[in-house]
Amino acid sequence: MPFGQSRQxxxxxxxxxxxxxxxxxxAMRLTRSERDAEDLVQDTFLRACxxxxxxxxxxxxxxWLFRILNNTFINDYRHRRVEEKIIGEIPGASASRNDxxxxxxxxxxxxxxxxxxxxxxxxxxxxxxxxxxxxDQLPLDFRMAVVLADLQEFSYRExxxxxxxxxxxxxxxxxxxxxxxRQALRQHAIDRGFLTASAADENAANExxxxxxxxxxxxxxxRKHQVR
Amino acid sequence: xxxxxxxxxxxxxxxGETDAREAAGITSHLAECSxxxxxxxxxxxxxxxxxxxxxxxxxxxxxxxxxxxxxxxxNLNETSVEHIYPLPIQKLLPWTWYKTAAAAxxxxxxxxxxxxxxxxxxQTERERRIVxxxxxxxxxxxxxxxxxxxxxxxxxxxxWLQGKIDFAARIPSSxxxxxxxVGARLSNVRERQAAYFVYDAPDERRLSLFAFDxxxxxxxxxxxxxxxxxxxxxxxxxxxVIWKDKEIAYSLVSDLDEQDILELVPCDxxxxxxxxxxxxx
Numbered sequence: 001m002p003f004g005q006s007r008q009x010x011x012x013x014x015x016x017x018x019x020x021x022x023x024x025x026x027a028m029r030l031t032r033s034e035r036d037a038e039d040l041v042q043d044t045f046l047r048a049c050x051x052x053x054x055x056x057x058x059x060x061x062x063x064w065l066f067r068i069l070n071n072t073f074i075n076d077y078r079h080r081r082v083e084e085k086i087i088g089e090i091p092g093a094s095a096s097r098n099d100x101x102x103x104x105x106x107x108x109x110x111x112x113x114x115x116x117x118x119x120x121x122x123x124x125x126x127x128x129x130x131x132x133x134x135x136d137q138l139p140l141d142f143r144m145a146v147v148l149a150d151l152q153e154f155s156y157r158e159x160x161x162x163x164x165x166x167x168x169x170x171x172x173x174x175x176x177x178x179x180x181x182r183q184a185l186r187q188h189a190i191d192r193g194f195l196t197a198s199a200a201d202e203n204a205a206n207e208x209x210x211x212x213x214x215x216x217x218x219x220x221x222x223r224k225h226q227v228r
Numbered sequence: 229x230x231x232x233x234x235x236x237x238x239x240x241x242x243x244g245e246t247d248a249r250e251a252a253g254i255t256s257h258l259a260e261c262s263x264x265x266x267x268x269x270x271x272x273x274x275x276x277x278x279x280x281x282x283x284x285x286x287x288x289x290x291x292x293x294x295x296x297x298x299x300x301x302x303n304l305n306e307t308s309v310e311h312i313y314p315l316p317i318q319k320l321l322p323w324t325w326y327k328t329a330a331a332a333x334x335x336x337x338x339x340x341x342x343x344x345x346x347x348x349x350x351q352t353e354r355e356r357r358i359v360x361x362x363x364x365x366x367x368x369x370x371x372x373x374x375x376x377x378x379x380x381x382x383x384x385x386x387x388w389l390q391g392k393i394d395f396a397a398r399i400p401s402s403x404x405x406x407x408x409x410v411g412a413r414l415s416n417v418r419e420r421q422a423a424y425f426v427y428d429a430p431d432e433r434r435l436s437l438f439a440f441d442x443x444x445x446x447x448x449x450x451x452x453x454x455x456x457x458x459x460x461x462x463x464x465x466x467x468x469v470i471w472k473d474k475e476i477a478y479s480l481v482s483d484l485d486e487q488d489i490l491e492l493v494p495c496d497x498x499x500x501x502x503x504x505x506x507x508x509x
Contacts, residue, residue: 008309020300024292025282038296039373045300046367050310076416123277131281132288149243150278156245175239182274 142177375411397439
């Protein structure tokens with residue numbers, strides 16, 4: 001073993017291994033299979049170890065590891081399973097909007113009450129697995145953005161570095177991903193009887209107001225307001 | 229500023245991505261606009277719900293198993309931090325271009341070595357790349373990853389590969405009748421997507437054949453024999469043979485000695501291996 005090799009190796013392990021759980025959790029959301037997640041995380045670590053010589057000491061290890069995870073996934077794993085969802089089509093998200101409004105209401109206390117209840121109270125009651133499943137059904141680019149921002153709490157700048165996309169693209173993927181996710185969760189809440197379809201419709205209508213205008217590039221916004 | 233102007237800023241605001249001045253402007257708007265306030269609240273609530281869901285372990289969200297962790301540590305132990313630049317030149321030598329026929333091997337060795345010695349810097353770069361492909365193939369081979377599809381029938385493997393790789397790989401059912409197909413998995417060689425075929429020799433020796441699309445890998449310049457140029461390199465105790473067939477690169481890794489591995493190369497311009505070539509898309 002070349003001189004310095006074992007020291008570098010120890011340094012790598014000390015820096016990288018603490019992120020094993022986080023990387024694995026993200027890998028689960030990306031691959032949706034425990035076996036693939038294990039392979040992906042292992043490939044990520046081995047690749048990171050080999051490339052550790054090029055890693056800038058003192059820079060963001062966590063983002064660096066996630067970038068390797070992202071690249072490895074895109075290169076090796078994405079093709080394993082044909083992405084079954086077409087962008088914007090989450091099964092069940094809009095399917096039963098028009099049916100069963102009044103009929104399935106009886107066991108929901110009273111409509112006025114449901115209306116006053118913030119929708120998120122219903123979402124609170126959703127099972128963790130329902131939520132994870134809804135994330136897993138997002139189209140890949142959106143899922144990646146949501147996983148990195150909401151589950152791993154990376155900043156826009158870091159997500160941009162990890163995915164190699166401009167910040168504006170990150171924002172718009174995040175925006176659309178969250179919107180699709182909300183639709184899917186709302187549908188789950190209806191299916192579970194936590195929310196009536198009509199209350200959901202109203203919520204959706206309220207949201208449409210604020211969400212219609214879609215995201216902007218933060219820089220564009222800043223440029224515009226700098227002038228004033 | 230009108231309300232719709234704020235709409236665009238609500239997501240970055242809720243994510244804490246606005247600077248202090250922007251945040252102050254939005255905060256004062258939120259005080260008087262329940263619609264925007266609700267939008268921010270909804271996003272923050274959802275974030276909290278997602279975080280909480282991700283924090284609970286379940287079959288959909290398992291923690292890495294102890295078995296996996298120990299496997300990872302073991303594999304990590306066998307991996308080393310690479311120092312790619314500059315590659316010691318001795319490792320590149322001797323470079324030899326072989327014909328698959330055993331008789332030709334001896335005759336060509338001298339010519340190949342001479343060629344290697346007279347390398348220009350361009351050639352060095354080319355060889356460096358070849359070595360990296362070879363080393364990465366060895367790396368995958370060493371890990372003895374399980375096959376994802378098993379079977380001795382190339383057609384079955386071909387069907388499995390359908391739609392998973394975006395190039396046409398040729399899958400011989402055997403390596404010149406000396407080693408038979410066991411199965412395949414998806415892999416990669418140096419960032420390139422690869423189909424990884426596993427063959428077993430009668431002595432239970434495992435051979436790895438990788439097929440990948442690598443336009444930057446040049447096998448030309450050696451001896452052209454039967455429309456097929458073959459490169460052989462020895463790295464880390466393994467022999468790796470690299471060739472191209474219909475523009476797809478192949479690397480075959482084994483600890484067999486040079487002559488034996490060359491006899492396995494299913495590339496000699498003849499259709500003797502019942503090869504299946506089909507464009508998978």
